[in-house]
Amino acid sequence: MSILIDRSSRVLVQGITGRDGSFHAKQMRDYGTRVVAGVTPGKGGTDLDGIPVFDSVEEAVQKTKADVSVIYVPASLAQDAIYEAADAEIPLVVCITEGIPARDMIEIAAYLSGRSTRLIGPNCPGLISPGQCKVGIMPGFIHAPGRIGLVSRSGTLTYEVVWQLTRAKMGQSTCIGIGGDPIIGTRFTDALALFEGDDKTDAVVLIGEIGGADEEEAAALIESTMTKPVVAFIAGQTAPPGKRMGHAGAIVSGGSGTAQEKIARFERAGVPVAKVPSDIPRLVKTALERGRPKLRVVAGGASRAAAAGKKAAPKKRVAPRPAATSAAKRGATKKRAGARPAAKRRAKPARSKSRH
Amino acid sequence: MNLHEFQGKELFRAAGIPVPPGEVARSADDAAAIADRLGYPVVVKAQVLIGGRGKAGGVKVVKNRDEVMREAGRILGMDIRGHVVRQVLITPATDIEKEFYAGIVLDRKFETPLLMVSPSGGVDIEEVARMAPEKILRVHLDGRGLPAYRARAAARFLDPRFAVQKQIVPILTKLAALYHDQDASLAEINPLVVSARGEVAALDAKVVIDDNALDRHAELAGMRDLGAEDPGEVEAREKGLSYVRLDGTIGCVVNGAGLAMATMDLIQYHGGKPANFLDIGGSSNPDKVTAAMNILTRDARVRAVLFNIFGGITRCDDVARGLLTALDRIGMKLPIVIRLTGTNEQEARDLLSARGMTALSDMDEAVRAVIARAAEAA
Numbered sequence: 001m002s003i004l005i006d007r008s009s010r011v012l013v014q015g016i017t018g019r020d021g022s023f024h025a026k027q028m029r030d031y032g033t034r035v036v037a038g039v040t041p042g043k044g045g046t047d048l049d050g051i052p053v054f055d056s057v058e059e060a061v062q063k064t065k066a067d068v069s070v071i072y073v074p075a076s077l078a079q080d081a082i083y084e085a086a087d088a089e090i091p092l093v094v095c096i097t098e099g100i101p102a103r104d105m106i107e108i109a110a111y112l113s114g115r116s117t118r119l120i121g122p123n124c125p126g127l128i129s130p131g132q133c134k135v136g137i138m139p140g141f142i143h144a145p146g147r148i149g150l151v152s153r154s155g156t157l158t159y160e161v162v163w164q165l166t167r168a169k170m171g172q173s174t175c176i177g178i179g180g181d182p183i184i185g186t187r188f189t190d191a192l193a194l195f196e197g198d199d200k201t202d203a204v205v206l207i208g209e210i211g212g213a214d215e216e217e218a219a220a221l222i223e224s225t226m227t228k229p230v231v232a233f234i235a236g237q238t239a240p241p242g243k244r245m246g247h248a249g250a251i252v253s254g255g256s257g258t259a260q261e262k263i264a265r266f267e268r269a270g271v272p273v274a275k276v277p278s279d280i281p282r283l284v285k286t287a288l289e290r291g292r293p294k295l296r297v298v299a300g301g302a303s304r305a306a307a308a309g310k311k312a313a314p315k316k317r318v319a320p321r322p323a324a325t326s327a328a329k330r331g332a333t334k335k336r337a338g339a340r341p342a343a344k345r346r347a348k349p350a351r352s353k354s355r356h
Numbered sequence: 357m358n359l360h361e362f363q364g365k366e367l368f369r370a371a372g373i374p375v376p377p378g379e380v381a382r383s384a385d386d387a388a389a390i391a392d393r394l395g396y397p398v399v400v401k402a403q404v405l406i407g408g409r410g411k412a413g414g415v416k417v418v419k420n421r422d423e424v425m426r427e428a429g430r431i432l433g434m435d436i437r438g439h440v441v442r443q444v445l446i447t448p449a450t451d452i453e454k455e456f457y458a459g460i461v462l463d464r465k466f467e468t469p470l471l472m473v474s475p476s477g478g479v480d481i482e483e484v485a486r487m488a489p490e491k492i493l494r495v496h497l498d499g500r501g502l503p504a505y506r507a508r509a510a511a512r513f514l515d516p517r518f519a520v521q522k523q524i525v526p527i528l529t530k531l532a533a534l535y536h537d538q539d540a541s542l543a544e545i546n547p548l549v550v551s552a553r554g555e556v557a558a559l560d561a562k563v564v565i566d567d568n569a570l571d572r573h574a575e576l577a578g579m580r581d582l583g584a585e586d587p588g589e590v591e592a593r594e595k596g597l598s599y600v601r602l603d604g605t606i607g608c609v610v611n612g613a614g615l616a617m618a619t620m621d622l623i624q625y626h627g628g629k630p631a632n633f634l635d636i637g638g639s640s641n642p643d644k645v646t647a648a649m650n651i652l653t654r655d656a657r658v659r660a661v662l663f664n665i666f667g668g669i670t671r672c673d674d675v676a677r678g679l680l681t682a683l684d685r686i687g688m689k690l691p692i693v694i695r696l697t698g699t700n701e702q703e704a705r706d707l708l709s710a711r712g713m714t715a716l717s718d719m720d721e722a723v724r725a726v727i728a729r730a731a732e733a734a
Contacts, residue, residue, distance in 0.1 A: 023669075024669075027669070075568065076571065076572075099568045100568060101539055101566050101568045101569035101572075102462055102539070102541060102566050102568065102569070103536065103539050103566070103569065105467075106462075106467055106468060106469070107499075109467040110467070110468075110498070110499055137668075137669055138668060139667075139668035139669055139698065139699060141699075142668070142698065152614070153614065154612065154613065154614025154615070155612045155613075155614060155615075156610075156611055156612025156614060156615040156666045156668065157612060157614030157615040157617075157618050158614070159666050159668050159698070160615055160618070160666050160719070163666075163697065163698070180613060180614070182462060182464045183462075183464060183467050207614070209614055209617060210617070212464045212465075213464070213465060214464075217465075233618075235614050235617035235618045235621060236617040236620075236621070237621045237624065238602070238617075238620040238621050238623075238624045238630055239600075239617060239620070239633070240600070240602060243600045243633075244567075244600075245598075245600060245613055245616070245617050245633050246598040246612075246613025246614075246616060246617075246633065246635040247613045247614070248567070248568060249464070250613060250617070254481075254482045255482055259621075275625060276621075276622055276625055276720065277618055277622075277719065278718075278719065278720055
C-alpha cells in the first residue's frame with residue numbers, strides 16, 4: 001500500500017495542453033499512472049495522445065470520476081486552478097506551479113480550511129507511490145517500491161536521497177514533495193501522521209531546510225505521537241541570514257529558521273539527523289533495527305489524530321479567529337456525490353493543520 | 357524585493373500614513389540645498405538595503421549648512437557592511453516624546469499576516485521579543501484585514517492617551533491595507549513616534565515586496581535599485597537563475613535549490629568554503645549555464661568550480677552539452693569538477709571524456725575533489 005495515491009487513483013491534469021502539462025501528462029502515463037482527463041479552457045472536446053481534454057474541472061470530474069488533480073498552469077492562473085479543483089470537490093490536489101504570490105496562498109489556505117480537499121504544494125515536485133502511481137515531475141526510474149516513506153520541501157535533493165535509498169535496496173512506500181513556499185497545503189506534520197497510520201510504511205525520511213518552523217512542529221509531533229522511526233536531514237547550514245535560497249520559503253529571518261535550530265530540535269526529539277545526504281540510508285537501517293524510543297505520551301489509535309491536531313494550538317493570539325474551527329466546518333461539509341469512499345478516507349484523516 | 361526607506365515612505369504617504377517631509381540627495385550640495393529648504397535641524401540618513409545603519413554612523417542630526425555638507429559628504433560613499441551609500445534622505449529632525457514599533461509580517465504557521473506592536477520602539481523587535489516578550493502585542497490579520505476595534509486594542513496597548521490612540525488607529529489600519537494591496541512580505545514602522553507636540557508619525561519605513569507578486573506591481577518593480585544589489589545577483593535574476601554570493605572559494609552550479617544548499621553544506625562539511633548558492637533550475641539551456649559561469653568567473657575569490665547535477669527529467673547529456681558549449685564561449689580558466697548522476701549519465705560521461713573532462717557520480721567524492729583543486733589553485 002501507500003498513502004494518498006495508489007494504483008486506483010484517477011488523475012486529472014489542469015493545464016494539460018501547456019508545455020509542462022503535456023510533457024508530464026505523458027510521463028506520468030508512461031509510468032503507469034491512470035491519467036483519465038485533462039483540462040484547458042477552450043480546448044474541451046480535443047485530446048492529448050488519447051487523454052480527453054475538457055473545458056472545466058467540474059465536467060472532467062463528472063465524465064471521468066477523476067479523484068486527483070495535478071496543476072501545471074502558470075503562477076498567475078494557479079489560484080483560480082486550485083479554487084476550481086476544490087469547488088469540484090476533488091479530494092487531492094497537487095500544485096506543481098512555482099512563483100505563486102504569498103497573498104494568493106493566504107487566500108487559498110483560508111478557503112481550503114474546513115473543506116474536504118487536501119492540497120499538496122505549491123512549488124513542489126509532487127508525489128509518487130513507486131510502482132503504482134506518479135503524480136508530479138519526479139523521474140520515476142530512481143524510485144523502487146518498498147516500505148520507507150519520504151517527505152521533503154525540496155525537489156532535486158529529494159531525488160538525490162531517493163536514489164541513494166534505492167541503491168541501498170530500501171524501496172519507498174510513498175515520496176511526497178510538500179513544496180518550498182512559505183505557505184503550503186500539506187505540511188510535514190500532516191505527512192508524518194499519514195505515514196504513521198500506513199501499515200505499509202516502516203520508517204520515514206524527512207528532508208527539511210532553512211526557513212519557518214515546520215520542522216520544529218514535526219519534531220514535536222514525532223516526540224509525542226510517532227511510533228515509527230524518523231530520520232531527518234536539513235539543508236542550508238551554510239546559508240547566510242536574510243537571503244532567500246532559491247525557494248521562496250528558504251530564508252532565515254530575524255535569526256530564526258536556521259538549520260542549527262532545526263537540527264537541535266530533532267535531536268532533542270530523538271530523531272537521528274544525517275550530517276550528509278549519503279549518510280541517510282545507514283541511519284535508516286540503524287533506526288529500523290532500534291525502533292523509536294518509548295513515547296513520552298502514549299497515544300494509540302484514535303487519539304493519535306487528536307494529538308496531531310493539538311500541536312497547532314495557537315500560542316499568542318489576541319483574539320480568536322472569527323471563522324468556525326476547521327473541525328466544526330469539516331463536520332458541516334456536504335457529502336460529495338459520486339466520490340469513492342476509499343479516496344475520501346485517504347484524503348481526510350490527516351488534515352491535522354487545524355486551528356482550534 | 358527590499359525597498360529603501362524613502363521608497364517605503366512614498367508608499368506610506370500615498371496610503372495616508374503621516375510621514376515627515378523629506379527628499380533624497382546624491383551629493384553634499386544637493387543635501388544642503390534640500391536642508392536649506394526644509395529648515396534646520398535636519399537628519400541625514402543613509403539609504404542602504406541593510407539594517408544597522410544608525411550604529412554604523414549612517415544617520416546624523418545636523419544643525420546648519422556646514423554640518424550638513426560635512427556629514428552628507430561623509431555618509432555618501434560610506435560602506436555599511438558591504439553596502440555602499442549612494443543616496444541620503446534629508447528630513448527635518450523631530451522632537452520625539454515616545455517611540456513605538458508597528459510591523460506586519462507573514463506568519464507562516466497561521467498562514468495569515470501578523471501585526472505586531474510594541475511600546476518599545478526604536479530598537480530591533482527581535483531584541484524586544486527576546487528581552488521583554490510581554491511588551492509585544494500580536495494581532496493576526498484574517499480575511500477581514502484589521503477591523504477598527506482590534507486596531508483600537510493595539511493603540512491602547514501602545515499609549516494610554518485617547519488623543520494619541522485616535523491617531524494610531526488609522527495608521528495601523530492603513531498599514532494593514534498597504535501590506536495587503538502592495539503584496540508586501542514585511543511592512544514595518546520603527547519608530548512610530550509621538551512628537552513633543554503630540555503628533556504621531558512614521559519616522560522610518562521598511563517595506564519588502566513579495567518577489568512572486570512583482571508582475572502585478574509594475575510601479576514597485578520599477579523601484580528596484582540595481583546599483584544597491586550585488587551585480588552577480590542582478591545578472592542572475594535577469595537570466596532566470598537564483599544566485600546568492602557567499603565568502604568562500606568554491607563556486608557551485610547546481611540544479612535545484614535544495615540540492616544547491618546541500619552542496620554548499622557538504623563543501624563546508626568536507627573542509628572547504630562555498631563561494632555561492634546557484635540554482636540553474638531544471639534547464640540544460642547553454643545560455644543559462646554560460647550566464648552561471650560568467651557570474652562565477654567574475655568573482656575573483658573563486659578558485660575552482662563544482663557542477664552538481666541530478667539528472668531527472670533534465671537529462672545529464674543535455675546538461676553536459678550545455679556545459680561544453682558554455683565553456684567554448686567563455687574560455688574558462690578555473691579548474692572544474694563535474695558530478696552528474698541520473699538520466700543518461702553514461703552518455704554525458706562519454707561526451708565529457710571526449711573533451712578530456714571527467715565526471716564523477718558520487719557527491720562526496722566530487723566535493724572532496726573540488727576542495728583539492730581549489731587548494732592547488734590557491
